[in-house]
Amino acid sequence: MARERDRMPTSFTRRAAKVTSATTTQGARHAATLAANLLRDEDAGAEVLERRHREAAQRMVAVLGSMKGGAMKVGQLASFLHVEFIPPEYRELYQHELAALRDAAPPMPWRLVERVLRDELGEPPERAFAELDPEAAAAASIGQVHRGRLHDGREVAVKLQYPEIADALETDVRTVAVLSPIARAIAPGVDVRAVVAELRERILEELDYELEAQHQRAFARAYRGHPFIHVPDVVTDVCRRRVLVSEWVDGAPFADVLASPRDERDRFGEILVRFFYGSIDVVGRFNADAHPGNYLRRPDGGVSFLDFGAVKTVDRERRQLMLAGARAVAARDAPAVVAALERLGWLRHAETLDPEMILRHVLLTSGWSFEDRELTITPERVALAAAALSNPRSEVFRVWRRENLPAEELMFSRMDAGVVSVLAQLGATANWHRIAREWIFGDPPSTELGRAEWEFLTGRRLWRDPRG
Ligand SMILES: Nc1ncnc2c1ncn2[C@@H]1O[C@H](COP(=O)(O)OP(=O)(O)O)[C@@H](O)[C@H]1O
Numbered sequence: 001m002a003r004e005r006d007r008m009p010t011s012f013t014r015r016a017a018k019v020t021s022a023t024t025t026q027g028a029r030h031a032a033t034l035a036a037n038l039l040r041d042e043d044a045g046a047e048v049l050e051r052r053h054r055e056a057a058q059r060m061v062a063v064l065g066s067m068k069g070g071a072m073k074v075g076q077l078a079s080f081l082h083v084e085f086i087p088p089e090y091r092e093l094y095q096h097e098l099a100a101l102r103d104a105a106p107p108m109p110w111r112l113v114e115r116v117l118r119d120e121l122g123e124p125p126e127r128a129f130a131e132l133d134p135e136a137a138a139a140a141s142i143g144q145v146h147r148g149r150l151h152d153g154r155e156v157a158v159k160l161q162y163p164e165i166a167d168a169l170e171t172d173v174r175t176v177a178v179l180s181p182i183a184r185a186i187a188p189g190v191d192v193r194a195v196v197a198e199l200r201e202r203i204l205e206e207l208d209y210e211l212e213a214q215h216q217r218a219f220a221r222a223y224r225g226h227p228f229i230h231v232p233d234v235v236t237d238v239c240r241r242r243v244l245v246s247e248w249v250d251g252a253p254f255a256d257v258l259a260s261p262r263d264e265r266d267r268f269g270e271i272l273v274r275f276f277y278g279s280i281d282v283v284g285r286f287n288a289d290a291h292p293g294n295y296l297r298r299p300d301g302g303v304s305f306l307d308f309g310a311v312k313t314v315d316r317e318r319r320q321l322m323l324a325g326a327r328a329v330a331a332r333d334a335p336a337v338v339a340a341l342e343r344l345g346w347l348r349h350a351e352t353l354d355p356e357m358i359l360r361h362v363l364l365t366s367g368w369s370f371e372d373r374e375l376t377i378t379p380e381r382v383a384l385a386a387a388a389l390s391n392p393r394s395e396v397f398r399v400w401r402r403e404n405l406p407a408e409e410l411m412f413s414r415m416d417a418g419v420v421s422v423l424a425q426l427g428a429t430a431n432w433h434r435i436a437r438e439w440i441f442g443d444p445p446s447t448e449l450g451r452a453e454w455e456f457l458t459g460r461r462l463w464r465d466p467r468g
């Protein structure tokens, strides 16, 4: 298997097309047609849907498995698809299958790890590291993570890229052939060029660990001293395009959090929400990849966020537009919601649409943060919204097919869908609206975590004053 990987050609465009069609037809189409069943007969429909998704996921894994290395990244690209077309709980299924595939992939042999380090650092690894565990501690999407120690004693995580895979991927995302089918599936008939450009830029960014290091540094600086959010420091002088070195984090993986008592899961869920949405105000950026492999729970109950490969910067103007939209939804002011969505680029036929209908659609997916009550996020709640979104006979599906998924919103949608899917797994309960109001209206915090965070933010120069 490792040998085949070594011989992997630098272009896998044709095979990527194979994956794309596997994911679009098997995944999205099944999701779409079978969602109709789910709405008609919930139990039987759910069962069929689940079985079809499992089959589709396995088929996808079979295709990806035959492609080796580079395909895994393409599989990740396909995860963009899931945002709008695959119900969130099945997204987990795909991720599970992909994780199995990734875990089955042979790790980079030590001689290759050494070579990457030497090539990138321009010196033997012993110069930079006092110790480096030859066994990988974890798999990364296009490489792996080793635990090590610097000469000054600091324990570090060394994330390295598998160079052939990175090269192949880079070559291929530069060609339109790979990305446009994906973009077309995400935003059918609209804005394909812009979506292709956005996808390309984000994927190339994910390949550049120096850029990731920059984002991580910005987050680490902004959250230094935070009561429950931690971002490991980057060791800049040993970071390169294909090597990212950061402070080692000891923490419990998501599986442990899932097995924890309810109050701990609620707390964890609230921390995720505060980090993923709140960082827009704290750092002016957000992390679009809410995958559970990207954070660890610390012994004190705080959370360390590890992965900054998919970060999007939000400029002030866009932030204002997002806030205007959120305020309109909170007030159930339908015409204002339409106006805000139009300015954000979501609507192309605003004047022909019934504002009350648009408000209803927005509440279908984002309602969880606009209901002023204690609310448990359940997989059923998320599935129902997803089923409506992917049911071709539903009003919401018909309307939004004609409208737009603005490229600029792709990453936010990905984050939004990822977070709610993780909250559903946790079965987390909170008055999410009260938390959101801290950002939307600058309301005083309503939770213990909120008060601790408020204290931290007070007197700090924020990207946008949350009370402003
Ligand atoms: N600083 C760290 N401390 C401990 N483990 C880490 C650290 N950074 C990454 N890891 C481990 O490596 C895995 C992959 O890292 P990640 O940055 O998520 O890679 P990718 O960007 O490819 O998804 C994580 O799920 C985690 O288990």
Ligand SMILES: [Mg+2]
Pocket (backbone or CB within 6 Å): 291, 293, 294, 307
């Ligand atoms: Mg990750």
